[in-house]
Amino acid sequence: MSRTPLQPRSEPAAPPKRARSVMGRLSALQGRSSRTHNVVVLLLFVLLAALPAVSDSRSLFILLTQVFILAVFAMSYDLLLGFTGIVSFGHAMFFGLGAYSTGLFLSRFEATLPMLLLSVIAGMALAAALSYLVGVLSLRLKSHFYAMLTLAFAGLLLVAAEKWRSLTKGSDGFTFAIPEPLKDRATLYLVCLCTLAAVYVALRRFTRSPLGSVLQAIRENEQRTESLGYRIVPYKIAASVVAGAAASISGSLYVLTLRFVNTTVFSMDMTLNALLMTIIGGVGTLYGAVIGAAVIEWAHQLLTDLAGVHPIFERWIIFFGLLYIVVVLVFPSGIAGTCASWLSSMRRRRQPEDPEEERP
């Protein structure tokens, strides 16, 4: 049975004798698939890192840099939605905090690398504090409350950024200088790629840690986890704090590539980006979020180019919105999950005796 976090969870407990053998097979399989995973990820990383040596296409760099940054954002969202089963409609607030933190530090002080690092850390701390606050307020209630509260808080931050003009210059925004070494497109590209890789590895470690297993247990069945003796609220808060801090990193990188920040970083569209990428790419896998970021960014560019052909393509959100509804209703595990289950069912048909039915 392929477990997808969006499907109702009502599978009966497996009988104990079978359970042990399944667990044994599962861990063996996890070892094998984890090795394949590592090889694929490493290969991809090397290929992408070698890109500046073979190509200097400006538009390709810009597109890929954007994909890397949004992939970090989408992965942080996946930690909430895919691994813990929490729905947030205000993820943009953490992104925006990182963005403004970096923008303000680099415009008010000297634009150097240590200052950039300091601004990223400050953004992460702010985002972590805010997500702690929101989590404490609403995570002990039904899932609707977190969604509503994050939506309202993101709305509040958007208004605050518009009104506090002495600090943010409102929706006009402000430009700032970036550290000298990052002015080269290829360097910035590599920095974003390395950040993506680092965040990916860190979040993968996090989700596979004992804490991460408890989070997934909460996603699968909150009552059962609680009755096993875990206090679920602190675990959920931990997930939301880590997700907030990770989202803030992507916000910092985002404005670094633009050398400009305005209130759009707090907008609903930013949250929708994370939602669409995570849902369409596939929840609960991390790499699904990366796939989603690539697909959405690429499709976005394609549809924007098509806007010259027919004005309906200017309203590209409609296509994503419809696609999103279809994915939630019909393919709740997204591109990554659906492909994985196709692959495993194909493999099963070829080797009926192979115990491949248990995909991690």
Add this chain to the structure above:
Amino acid sequence: MNSLLNLIVNGLATGMLVFLLAAGLTLIFGLMSVLNFAHGGLFAWGAYGGVWLYGLTGSFAAALAGAVVIGMLLGWVMERVVIRPVYGNHVQQILVTLGAMLVLSELLKVVFTPNPLKAETPAWLSGSWDAGGVILIKYRLFIILVGALVYIGLTLLLRRTRIGLIVRAGVANPDMVQALGINIRLVFTLVFMFGAGLAAFGGALLAPYSGVVFSEMGMQFAILAFIVVVIGGMGSIQGSALASLLVGLSGALMAYYVPDLSLAANMLLMVLVLLVRPSGLFGAKGGGA
């Protein structure tokens, strides 16, 4: 004195509009455990529909009625196509209603152009009365009157009629109502359409009040409505009514005295309620994990 009274009228009028949105939201949640994140989209469709029909027919009553019909039709389609397949799964529901919101508000831009539309106030409701030195704007009083009528009508409908009895029983325990031989799915659909109609009605009423309609206004009002249902308690009409007036008044007063903090004041109110009484002022449902 004059300005204070005007602020109170403004606050009550906004509160009534938010109530129209929150009433549907809270009923739908109480009955079906669905929190409809697309409610603001229905509100915006009501506003655009009302403006369009008013321009077409020249009759404000026809515009309001038409907006309600548009809202109910959209609600029917939504309930059938996107919400019915995911009953019982909260995460999927929350996600799918947000998707519907996205499509509804983008569709507005396709149908009515992305630019804001100007909304006219009908002649018999424009202008103001001068009551002993206090100037009262007619249209705002009209909204308050209509809102109060809707509240009374809704309460009577729920308390005194058979369908109201079924709905109240459904809020208490939908499975038991089903077991008693009532087609609860049909009740769900009807209540959803009713809530959608109320939201669209609120949108159509808002349009002449704000003078202009734009697609993002759905989300702005939806956020207020969410704050209201949290404060008032999910599933409670009385709670929503009280909280709407509270939110409307505090918004209007803050907007006058400390304009930068008007949304923050309402958020603070919500945070306070969440800390002290997570199930809301009147809520029976929604508290606890």
